[in-house]
Amino acid sequence: MTLEHRISPAVALRPGVAVRSRGSHGAVGSPYDERVLILIDLDNTLIDRDAAFRGAVAAFLAGHGLPGADLAWVMEIDASGYATRDTVARAITERYRDEVPPSAVRALLDRGAADRVELPRETEEALLAVREAGGECVIVTNGRVAQQEAKIRNTGLDRLVQGWVVSEAMGCKKPAPEIFRAAAGLTGRPVDGAWVIGDSPHADIAGAAALGLRSVWVSHGRTWSDPAFRPTRVAADVVTAIRDVAGGHGRVS
Incomplete structure (x- = not known):
């Protein structure tokens, strides 16, 4: 069965905000946490x-x-x-x-x-594994709707995530709490308990800290330097970050 047959694309609620209809979840024997909700950055996190x-x-x-x-x-x-x-x-x-x-x-x-822009195969596989295990990923990105949605669709991310929110459509940018709450709301779940994954200390990690959410900073080899707040975890790349959160290490007790 091809990826296209297994995954339906997200449906736009309005420009810049989209959600995919729910299907069957929870593959038997999956090592991933079925309850995980990941709010994930687009630029220089999911894609280069x-x-x-x-x-x-x-x-x-x-x-x-x-x-x-x-x-x-x-x-x-x-x-x-x-x-x-x-x-x-x-x-x-x-x-x-x-x-x-x-x-x-x-x-x-x-x-x-x-x-x-391209989506690495390893990133695609990590996102697919989260979805097949019953977890949900929503893209939270700053930028213009036309540009960001073109990236999402050109890379096939629209078939791999639960949905997305773009700052232009929301009228606010990360790290504003409202954009993270809106992203979680696409899944019908509260933002409490979600994980935030991203490469920006200010937009992603500070946003998570303001809401009391756990986070993984995708460092790309950088060293954390802000003493005001810190990520819950640090990962060298997005695949490691997703696997760390969804593979049980980020499990909510």
């Missing part, structure tokens, strides 16, 4: 957004005959997607005013990363 954007920028520069060395400059002003679209667009447009039309800059920022 920076690598996708870097590839898009490299192609953009080459396609317009611009210096390849400018790649580092664009990535710096982009700040891993945390800089606003208007800020990045303005900087690129001003730098290449006589060489690149504004429409090309808009296309880069609107579709560049979304068209190139």
Whole structure:
């Protein structure tokens, strides 16, 4: 049986908020915690957004005959997607005013990363195992609806998670408690007891701490440095984080 036959895609409740209908859960003999609820980040957690954007920028520069060395400059002003679209667009447009039309800059920022992003097979398998065991994952992401939903659908994540919420649709961004509560609400469960997984200390881990939720920081080799709050656990990558939470280590007693 193919993945497409086993998993139905999520249905949009409104742009930026979607939920998948429930099916049968709880595979016999599964090592995963059937009760786990995971609220998980998208960019640079489930997917390598920076690598996708870097590839898009490299192609953009080459396609317009611009210096390849400018790649580092664009990535710096982009700040891993945390800089606003208007800020990045303005900087690129001003730098290449006589060489690149504004429409090309808009296309880069609107579709560049979304068209190139990929979901690693190991991440897909980890999410599928959680679902088949009866657990639920909901994506909680900051960003624009069109861009974030394109990433979710282009990678097939819409068939692997219970649903998603995008900050633009919610009118608030992580670490605001409301966006995490809304994500948990898609499953019909309260946010209490959920785990938060993400790579951002401020958006993900601080958001979890404010709600008293347990969290796993996806470190990508970094060292935790904020003394004001700490994640419950640290994992080098998202697959390790998912398996740690869902495989019984994060079990709710």
